[in-house]
Amino acid sequence: MRVAQMTDGFGLDHLPYGVFSPVGGTRRVGVRIGDDVLDLAAATGRPELATPSLNAFMALGPDVWAETRAEARRLLEAGAATVPLRDVELHLPIEVADYVDFYASIHHATNVGRIFRPDGAALLPNWRHLPVGYHGRAGTVVPSGTPIVRPRGQRPAADGPTYGASRRLDIEAELGFVVGVGSQLGTPVPYGAFADHVFGVVGLNDWSARDIQAWEYVPLGPFLGKSFATSVSHWVTPVAALAAAWVELPGQDPEPLPYLGPDLTRGLDIDVEVVLNGEVVSRPPYRTMYWSPAQMLAHLTVNGASLRTGDLYGSGTISGPEPEQRGSLLEIGWGDESAYLADGDEVVLRYSAPGTGGGRIALGEVRGRVQPPGS
Numbered sequence: 553m554r555v556a557q558m559t560d561g562f563g564l565d566h567l568p569y570g571v572f573s574p575v576g577g578t579r580r581v582g583v584r585i586g587d588d589v590l591d592l593a594a595a596t597g598r599p600e601l602a603t604p605s606l607n608a609f610m611a612l613g614p615d616v617w618a619e620t621r622a623e624a625r626r627l628l629e630a631g632a633a634t635v636p637l638r639d640v641e642l643h644l645p646i647e648v649a650d651y652v653d654f655y656a657s658i659h660h661a662t663n664v665g666r667i668f669r670p671d672g673a674a675l676l677p678n679w680r681h682l683p684v685g686y687h688g689r690a691g692t693v694v695p696s697g698t699p700i701v702r703p704r705g706q707r708p709a710a711d712g713p714t715y716g717a718s719r720r721l722d723i724e725a726e727l728g729f730v731v732g733v734g735s736q737l738g739t740p741v742p743y744g745a746f747a748d749h750v751f752g753v754v755g756l757n758d759w760s761a762r763d764i765q766a767w768e769y770v771p772l773g774p775f776l777g778k779s780f781a782t783s784v785s786h787w788v789t790p791v792a793a794l795a796a797a798w799v800e801l802p803g804q805d806p807e808p809l810p811y812l813g814p815d816l817t818r819g820l821d822i823d824v825e826v827v828l829n830g831e832v833v834s835r836p837p838y839r840t841m842y843w844s845p846a847q848m849l850a851h852l853t854v855n856g857a858s859l860r861t862g863d864l865y866g867s868g869t870i871s872g873p874e875p876e877q878r879g880s881l882l883e884i885g886w887g888d889e890s891a892y893l894a895d896g897d898e899v900v901l902r903y904s905a906p907g908t909g910g911g912r913i914a915l916g917e918v919r920g921r922v923q924p925p926g927s
């Protein structure tokens with residue numbers, strides 16, 4: 553293949569990692585180049601890559617990540633053989649350890665506050681002081697393309713809840729951050745240590761059943777309205793490939809507490825597209841978030857909770873200030889029941905960012921189609 557011709561966002565300046573299996577073969581780690589994959593396990597002989605997830609490799613740390621990325625690039629420049637993606641099967645790239653989801657967009661939090669609590673303050677008093685989050689269900693994180701079965705549960709109604717299929721199935725367009733290197737129990741991870749721990753970024757759709765969620769979330773937060781499925785991209789974009797995408801976030805007022813790194817509020821200039829049944833319905837910009845990826849990591853460990861290889865934390869719904877930048881159907885339809893997903897609907901989240909080569913890279917897409925609930 554002629555590497556120089558590739559302009560589709562998967563060139564030599566990107567090289568995202570994934571797990572694939574050739575026909576009749578076992579799962580192993582590869583890097584994507586164009587519409588092909590390089591079998592990195594075979595090409596490097598590294599045993600940590602001949603495994604069914606990225607975890608063993610991610611645990612080796614930033615020096616090995618940099619060496620391996622450079623080696624993959626050298627191999628491809630030297631014309632290493634690759635396999636067309638159409639001839640392989642792609643899998644969940646990481647074995648998810650713990651999963652946390654944040655709520656880091658001030659535009660999303662304000663919109664949701666106005667819709668759910670029209671008579672109260674849009675933002676609760678804690679919101680500008682800490683990145684609000686909850687623990688999700690690691691075992692139901694699924695790779696792009698996995699069908700999403702409409703969940704059943706308790707739906708609120710005027711004379712008491714009813715049981716049945718959710719009528720308000722929604723998406724949340726998010727970014728996910730994948731932890732490579734763990735930390736010690738009892739020792740917070742300082743905000744400046746982001747690059748020592750975080751391996752890469754995935755696209756993430758936090759499927760949400762708004763009726764189930766609205767009834768259950770007070771006082772302990774989201775539970776069954778979220779835990780039925782969370783989709784992530786097949787490809788993990790290494791943090792190194794996003795070196796040209798860092799931007800200063802819009803600003804924080806009041807200044808956050810010192811452990812949240814008030815002087816290090818860098819976000820990523822990643823553009824998101826929400827595609828519903830083939831039509832772009834929204835373009836949320838990640839650069840408009842309030843809390844940064846490093847601040848979310850510092851906050852989630854400030855109590856001494858340890859990180860593990862394979863931990864995943866989501867940004868929360870990405871919504872910009874404009875109506876056409878909203879990252880959930882709840883906001884796009886402003887609570888209108890007809891805006892939610894119907895059986896058979898397909899949602900694709902697409903992501904792009906400035907690459908280090910002067911063009912743009914395309915992060916892995918996240919695809920999912922809604923299926924009716926089983927009997």
Ligand code: MN
Binds near residue numbers: 654868
């Ligand atoms: Mn979410």
